[in-house]
Every structure is written in C-alpha cells, then in structure tokens.
Amino acid sequence: MSALRRPVSWRALITVLAVAVLALAACGGDDDEGGSSGGSSETLRIGAIPDQEPERLQRTYGLLADHLESELGVTVEYVPVTDYQGAVTAFGVGDLDVVWFGGLTGVQARLEVDGARAVAQRDIDEEFTSVFIAGADTGIEPFDSVDGLAALSGHSFTFGSESSTSGRLMPQSFLAEAGVDVGADLDGPPGFSGSHDATIEVVSAGTYESGALNSQVWDSRAEEGAVDTDRVVEVFRTPPYYDYHWVARPELDDRFGDGFTDRFVEALTSLSADDPSDVEILDLFGAGAFIATENANYGAIEDVAKEVGLIR
C-alpha cells in the first residue's frame, strides 16, 4: 500500500509542474517569426508540388531561392510539402506565397484563393506530354494515336498521384477520348501508385500491366539507365497540353510593395540560357527558359478536370 508515500510523490509532482510552468513561461517570450498570419514577416515562402525526388527539389528550389533573394531583395524560403493536396492547402491558407503547381493543382489553388494569379511557366509547359508504359510481356504493342489507347482495355492500369495532371488527369482524359472508361473497361479499378517513380516501379514489378506518367520523368529515368527496358516499355506519348505553372497569392503586392508580383515574374523570365549559373537552375527545371503566363491558358485543364470529376 502506498498510503505512506503518497504525500511525498504528490508534492514532487506539484514541484515538477511548477518547474514546467516556469520553463514554459521562460520560453514563451521568444516569439519567433512563425509568420503564418502573413503581413508580419518579410519572408517570401515558395513551394512546389512533390513531383520529383525531394533531394532534387531541395537543390532546385535552394538555388532558385538564392537567385530570387538577390533579384528581389527579400528573404526567400523554400518549404517542402509531401503531398499534392498539401501544397494546395498550404497555398490556400497562406502558408505558401508562390507555388510551382501542376495544371490541375494550379487550377484548384486558384479556385481556393480569390484573386490568385497564374504568373509564369516553363517554355516546355505549353507543350507538355505524358507517356503510357506497359510491361514488356503484356503484349501491348506501341501505337501512335490516341485511339490506340483502346488496347489497354482489359488490362490492369495504374495512375500516379490522384491529383497529378500528367500522371492522372490528362491520361484519364485521353483514355476517355479513346472510349476507355477507367471505371469499367480495365482489369479491376485503376491504381494510384503515389508518384511517377512508383508507377515505373509497380509496372516493372508486374503488379500493374500498364500505367501513365509525366514524360519528363520517364525520359530522365531512361537517360539515367534506371529503367529496365526488358520489363517495361513506352507504348504511347500523348498530344501536348498546358501543365506546370507558378501561381502567386493576391496580396503579395500589398506585403512586399507595388509591382512585386511582376518583379517576381521578371526574376524568373530573366534566367538566361547564356549565363552558367542560370543554366544550372533551368536544367534542374528541365527548361530552356521561363515565360509569362495567364489564367486563361488553363481553361482546358479546368474543363477536363470537371469531366473527370476532380473539380466538382
């Protein structure tokens, strides 16, 4: 029985509690710039959807942040997110100021924030494509028109991330164009591997017979020799569509001074293929240059998203 010891231990508990409260009071004073309330901080927070390996993103946006800091004269911080919708949410609540979105997530983000603007894209984003891949032993032969996608009927198939433009939205729309209803005509429901790299992995493994992903990722993996071509092959490259772009929150000019958003675009479009340090950034983005863009360019993406049920 602990009746004898009880007073001691409760006294100790109270002591520790008091110490705890004091410790808290002591560290309650150092309010740092958490800054999610906006306005208070002079930090421009940039983000990106996680469509590439994190190490690569970290390097890409680290370099870009340095470039933007020197061009714009404000502190620029890259905030990593691990999920497409997380990027939309962070932009929606104001934790991120400017985000490198995919076509679909960019449209969703603008629907979330009144007055948000699509401001810049890469030269390649006017003509972006997806690839369809299939297991080498599935008997699916390469073809070169959208109608050929009918060959995927009766095979199992995986997308990448649910919210990916090149790994889900556009492939699904091209399948529909070829008369393939992903809900009914495939072998089982379509999978969602989670990322472009994971799609290559599960199709190579034979878990799914076919899949679709961002052609930029596919090409760079093939170049690195990371694709086992005895097991997985490209069967189709889609027609081009608008994809990735930068979206900026509407209050940037209020926070950082008039014309700031335009200066941000200028800082991107001034990256030049003739300057060695700029080239490093452009290469990481897989681009020749950044160009200005506008909301109207993504009307088609929005229509497709409504058809597919990703914008309701």
Next chain:
Amino acid sequence: MTTRRRDVGGFTARRRIVVGAVAALVWAVARAGVDDGIVNTGGWSSFRRFWRSAADLEVSGEFLRLTVDAATLTLSYAVLGTVLSVVLGCLGALVISETLWGDRIGRRIAGALLVVPRAVHEILWALLLVQVLGFDPLVAVIAIGVPFGAVTAKVYAETIDEADQRAYRRLSASGAGRLTALAYGIVPEVRGELISYAFYRFECAIRSAAVLGIIGAGGLGFQLDLSFESLRYDEIWTLIVALMILSGLADTWSSRVRRSRDPRVGRFSLLAVVALVPLSWRWIDLDPTELVSARTRRLGRELLGDLFPARLGPGGWRELIDATVDTVAMSVLATAIAAGGGLALAIAVRRRTMRTALSLPAGDLARVVGRGVLLLFRAVPAPVWAFVWVLVLFPGPWPGAVALGIYNLGVLGRLFAETLEDADVRPADMLVASGANHTQALWYGTLPTAAPRLVALAAYRWEVIVRETVVVGVVGAGGLGQLINEHLAARDFAAVTGAIGALVIVTLVIDRIGAHFRRHLR
C-alpha cells in the same frame, strides 16, 4: 469443465463466436477474390531489394543527425498528444460514467457521440486540421489528442464503473458531492489502472505520430515519405531502425508501468512525462494562441461550410456502400492475419513459468528473434508496409489487408504475449505435474484461461483496424480509404464527410459486436 447450466450457456455463446468469426473470414476472402491469383511473382526482385537494403543502412553523419532530429520531433508530438488525450479522457469520463449519472439518457447520448472522434483516424483529423491551421505543430498534437482522448474517456469511464462502488455510495450517502465521492471513493482504488492505461496510449501515440509525419507534420514519418518518393531503401531502413528504437523504448517503459506491482514505478514515470512536456513544447515550438487567431477562425468557418451538409460523391450510394463493404472485408482479413499470427508469435515469445518452461536454449533464441520481429512489424507505419506488399501482391484488397495485418500483428502479438504471461498458471502447472507435455499444457491449460481476454483484445483491434483502412487506400486497395483520397483530390470535403459517416457507422456496429463478445466471455 463442470456441467452447470450456466457453463453450457457460456459454451454455446463461445461456439457462436467461433462460427461467426469463421463465417466472416470466409466471406471476406470471397469478397477480396482469390481466383485471379494473389501473389505477383514478377515483383520478387523489387521486394527482395527492399529487404536486402536492411543490411545496407544509410549511416552518413548528416543523415543520422536528421534522423535523430526527426525522432525527437516524433517523440515530442507523442508526449504532447498523449497528455492532451489523458486530460480530455478524464473530462470525458466524468461525463459518461454510469457511476456518476446512473442511466440518464444524456449520458448515453454523450457516450454514443464519443464514437465519432474515435472512428476518425488520426490521419484524417490531421488532413482536416491542416485546412485550418496550415502546417502548424498543433495539427499533430490535436490529431493525436482528440481521437485518443475519446478512447481514453471510454476506458476510464469503464474502469470507474467496474470498480468497487461501496466507498463511493457511502460517501454519497453521507452528503458528499459526486466529484468528491469519486475522488475519495473510487480514484484511489483505480489510480494504478488509470496511469497504466495512459502509458499504453503513449505507446500508441508514438506509432501515430510516426504516421502523421506523412501528412507533412515533420518527424520520422515525413522523412520516410520523402525517402519513399525516390525509393531510397537504404535511408528508409535507417528511419525504420530509429522507429524501432523509439517504439521499443516506449513499449518497454509502458510495459513496466502497466505490469509493475510497485505503485512508485507508475508515479515516477508520470513525473518523468510531466518533465518531458515543457521540453517537447519547446522543441516543436507550440503556440496554442494560433487556435484562436483570426485566420484560424475564418478558415475554420470555411472548412465547416465545406464539410457540411455531408453529401455523396459522384458515384452515389452504390459507390459508398461498395467501398464500405470492401473496407469491412479488408478489416476482417487484416484482423485474422493479426490475431492468428499474433497468437502464434505470442506463444513463441512469452516468458514461461518455471514448471512449464522449455529447457532448450532454442527457446531463448526464438524469444529474442520473435520479439524483434514483432517490434519491426509494429514500428513500420502501415502505409509503408502497403507499398512493400503491393510489389508482390496483385492490386485489390489483399495488399492493404496484408499491410494492416502485419502491422497489427506486431501490436497484438505483444499484447497477447503479456496476456499469456499474466494468465493463471495453475491449470497449466497442474497438467504438467500430472504428466501432460508442453503443448497439451498450453492447449488445455493456458489458452482456455486466457481466451476471454484474447478475444476481447482481438475484437478491440478489429475496431482499430477498420479505422486504419483509410491509411492504405493509396495502393489500389479500394475501400473507404481510396474513396476518401479521391474526394480529397477533388477537394470535395462534403463527400469526405459522407465517407467518414459510413466509417462511423461501421465502427459503431463493431463496437457493439465487441461489447457482446466481452459480455459473453466474462
């Protein structure tokens, strides 16, 4: 076995439970489908690569530092989440305790309402909270604290209601108020139980905090997710080892507190946790004022407007019912794997009494290896298992069921082993003394003695697994998890609410079934 009437009744109840469980399992297997083949042999090489990387950890100084930081963050979330859940649990228990309120309708309604926060997985809480708080450490703390608080409230209320009520009644009769009577009549008697349950929650919170990282809350789960995106298996294994160490320490500590005969152990442990609170607070830089900031209020209103009124997704009722049935089937398969495998491993790893101990050194080796395997299984978050299994299993409910089964096997195996160790040893000892071998002693002595508690644990785990099916929806497992992902991708929160509603109903039903089991097996 005596043959009094009551035992016969108990026997048929037991038989009913067994028949019901077998029928459920047969149905779930049929629903998941076996005709197209389950195992994808083509994926063995990728699968093997994952396991082989275990011998090839990423141990560069930089990555180890990152791992230690992440582990500290995960631990901090777990500490603060647990403290919040115990506070909420105590308050909730006061509201729903039968001892305090008798059989009033209000108490029953409150008790039923607590199912709602419990049925919603921590990940979903986090996903919804992120919409309001953004990437704030509060998200992880609340996402753990609220559902755990609801479970704790239920357990605490049951503990109070099942305690000896005589002192409470005497105090009430002599004019003491409800709380006073509770504080002096019941709490002293059950304090040990309350503390030890809080420690069990802490152990669960560690695992929860790890999963939450995947939402972007930082910590080990976040790092796991990052390493997964580029399939860096060497990094993944380093993080898994860190999770095993953290989880193993928390489990051992919690075991000590729960099974120690000495009340001081619990009390000193409580002190240690209280001391950890300010450290954790500091580490994650928690700022509760964010909860009531203007932005939070605005976004909170917007989110509520988005969530309600709930509605069906584009697939209507059919899609929702199909997904619900898939979720139930997946949970039955996972529970069968977890309970069957858990029992087998528990038998292998339990410590035995002198008389029934195996005198072989192999027994000790099996124990160490078995415990390591159980720890590995429960330390790795279910979504990670899901990806590993999808490499060698064809898509559908199986990879999800196996992933959840393996993860919960780790949890259940350990609880089962404790139950077997704590079971009354006399029947088994007597059998051995009268010439039975170890297998017979186990089969006719230990297992029947421990059966009610084993079944109760498995039934409770089933309820937990149903909630967890939402975290493996990503691998083509189907079910409500996949449906919720799809609604989230379309930012259709009203449809998310609808799917969560289905999950709440399923949880309620399973909760009733579990209560029925417990009643009949006492």
